Amino acid sequence: MFTYTIKRLLQSLIVVWAAVTLMFALFFIIPGDPISLKSGEKALPQEILDNIERKYGLDKPTYVQYFRFWGNLFRGDLGYSYKNDKSVNTILHDGLSTSARLLFWGALLQLIIALTVGLTSAIKRGSLGDRIGTIFTVGIQGIPVFVSGLLAQYLFGVLPFQMHWDWLNFFKPWPTTWHAGVIPGDSWKGIVLPALVVALVDAAFIARMLRSSLLEVLRADYIRTAFAKGLSARRVWFHHALRNALIPVVTVYGTSLIGIFGVAVQTEKVFSLPGMGSTIADSALSQDAPVVLGLAIVVISFGAVVNLIVDLSYALIDPRIKIDSKAVH
């Protein structure tokens, strides 16, 4: 297990390096420069242009810029925005606290909804609840995140406001403090809608996966044996069935966590939240390469860590999986 962990860890580091390099290539080699961002349409004298180039190190060849970028990164310096010269570290810090809270509550809600819906519809297979659950989970897969976000705003913001149903109005400002989400005052209402929008799409997918995976496990002989031995239904469900059904679910949950940033971008745009997603989207549109790259490093590392955890957790959930690189694939 130890060697496998180390090996897998090294692989993740290589993946992060390669992905960051790819992003560097995408945003630095192709156009997009501080000069046009600052001057706009106005023509500037050559001296000023040269000065700006020198200031951002753009007069150096690309490979020098690349190595300098990594050097600064190891010193914890992500560089400065082309647009307003703000430190990318500050921009990252501002965006991260919003996004982290959004994604934390989103991922938690996702897990709760997926487990509840998936388990109940598998246990009570064919019941009314199961049918409603199936329609709900299939239906949600067709709804893009930004549409469900706008729909949520309409149903829990616009409509209650026009009808004066104040209790239904969840369209509240996003709380700015950390404890606001954890210790519910009134400000928790601002988190509910965005977090729910983040959670729903993949929650439906995971719930369906869990249901079908549980139903498949339940056909296995050892489940019949467990019931025949006289074990309680609860014990069979949670000890025998769930653990075996979890393996595909962990994969799907991991994939969904890696993709959750794409969901965050849309959610933050729809709800106008000042998170990393909306910052990255705006910076990419204005070709503010240092900001995009600085924030992307965090997102990429997060994805690599999730991948690593998913791979390692297979071994914990299923001892049958042999830990050598051949069997893991």
Add this chain to the structure above:
Amino acid sequence: MSEIEQIPQSLSYWQDVRKRFFGNKISIVGLAMLVILIVAGIVGPFISGWKYDNLGPDILVGPGSNGHWLGTDDLGRDIFTRVTFGIRLSLTVAIVVTAISVFVGVTLGGIAGYFGGWIDTIISRFIDTWQVIPFVLIGFAIITVFGSSFWVIVAALVLTGWYSTTRLFRASVMQVKSLDYVEAARATGASTKRIILRHIGPNAIPPIIVVLAFSVAGAILSESVYAFLGVGFREPTPSLGVMISSSRNYLTDKPFVFFIPGSVLVLLTLSIVLIGDGLRDALDPKLRGVK
């Protein structure tokens, strides 16, 4: 003479698939929805009497007024024409993107899965790397540099979608490869080409069909996301994502401007997801005969 026993008619695999697909109410609903939307997409722009970029004097009028069946948007353009044109655009983009992604997926995934070894390692590690980059960033980079023309958007969508099909085909080829009949074919001296085309190929087709359906739905969604974020099609191109994006300001007063393109987009993807679901069940030989 003794009574002749009733022998149930024996069905071939594909006959059985067809029977099970059409016996499934949910997939029929999906198919019907899709057919209606496709017909609307084909004939809609011709019969509405308006052009999708015709600016008119009637701004934000509700459905049914002044000859606008579904009303007009903030620039006085006919929503029905724009929405039906949007269906056409979404489906065209999605089909082209899916065709290319599946081609890439089958080729790369097939090579990685069949040959294994260092080719497989390179392709797999590349997928690992690609996967951790958020898909919106790849699209952003490409579209901000090359503009938002049809083929650039197609390329961006292929680049965000190719790895999932590749990974899937790699896994399915690896699984089929180790089966006994492939071993048997190899033992009889069949060539690599023959094994791939005649033995592995036909068995890899059912998963490909399911993937086709889901990646069409996925491409429609991604295209609309790009358009919504401002990096896909732009005004005045009537993409459903563009329409939804510009409807945001009228959510309070004129919600129909959001609800019409929004529900068309949802129904379009939903119908394809439902068909894909039905196909997956119908094509699964393990579920054969299960009621």
